[in-house]
Amino acid sequence: xxxxxxxxxxxxxxxxxxxxxxxxxxxxxxxxxxxxxxxxxxxxxxxxxxxxxxxxxxxxxxxxxxxxxxxxxxxxxxxxxxxxxxxxxxxxxxxxxxxxxxxxxxxx
Amino acid sequence: xxxxxxxxxxxxxxxxxxxxxxxxxxxxxxxxxxxxxxxxxxxxxxxxxxxxxxxxxxxxxxxxxxxxxxxxxxxxxxxxxxxxxxxxxxxxxxxxxxxxxxxxxxxxxxxxxxxxxx
Numbered sequence: 001x002x003x004x005x006x007x008x009x010x011x012x013x014x015x016x017x018x019x020x021x022x023x024x025x026x027x028x029x030x031x032x033x034x035x036x037x038x039x040x041x042x043x044x045x046x047x048x049x050x051x052x053x054x055x056x057x058x059x060x061x062x063x064x065x066x067x068x069x070x071x072x073x074x075x076x077x078x079x080x081x082x083x084x085x086x087x088x089x090x091x092x093x094x095x096x097x098x099x100x101x102x103x104x105x106x107x108x
Numbered sequence: 109x110x111x112x113x114x115x116x117x118x119x120x121x122x123x124x125x126x127x128x129x130x131x132x133x134x135x136x137x138x139x140x141x142x143x144x145x146x147x148x149x150x151x152x153x154x155x156x157x158x159x160x161x162x163x164x165x166x167x168x169x170x171x172x173x174x175x176x177x178x179x180x181x182x183x184x185x186x187x188x189x190x191x192x193x194x195x196x197x198x199x200x201x202x203x204x205x206x207x208x209x210x211x212x213x214x215x216x217x218x219x220x221x222x223x224x225x226x
Contacts, residue, residue, distance in 0.1 A: 031210070035213070050212035096168040096169060096170070097155040099154070099155070100152070102152050
């Protein structure tokens with residue numbers, strides 16, 4: 001199975017700053033079938049990015065996904081208070097679908 | 109607007125079978141792909157498996173010997189059964205939608221907490 005490793009584990013930033021999150025796959029992700037989700041405490045994950053770089057419905061353009069093959073990045077510019085959460089990457093190019101362990105973006 | 113709602117037992121005894129149902133509203137469960145995903149307290153996400161619109165299933169090899177996903181298109185529901193549960197199966201269980209066989213999960217239920225304890 002594809003193992004996804006996210007870094008850093010925790011990111012401490014102030015509102016207005018830029019968050020850069022990394023997701024590295026143990027092997028190439030088929031057709032860049034990689035998604036990013038945001039999860040707040042007590043809530044279900046919410047889809048942000050699919051196919052590595054396509055924004056889901058309603059996601060602002062300051063949220064950007066990039067990368068291909070084994071290296072992917074989620075960038076969130078001009079951090080807003082509602083952006084602070086845990087973020088997961090997930091590959092859906094092969095079974096089993098797998099998730100990274102998560103990156104927590106916290107207020108500094 | 110499609111919405112998903114899980115309903116589960118809350119508490120299951122070790123060695124018994126966990127059963128959870130996901131109700132689909134605002135759309136049909138007889139189309140697309142429907143997955144189960146779980147999250148132990150304070151931990152990450154684990155995909156359990158999916159059922160397709162045609163009834164075909166695909167399970168995580170780590171759980172395949174214990175899991176069954178089924179659907180009832182007449183009631184617009186799909187279900188998860190996990191047998192021989194242990195405390196390691198304690199988690200929030202989510203149902204989620206995928207628009208294709210290879211797609212992200214674009215709609216999620218709110219999740220239902222299941223605790224395995226005697």
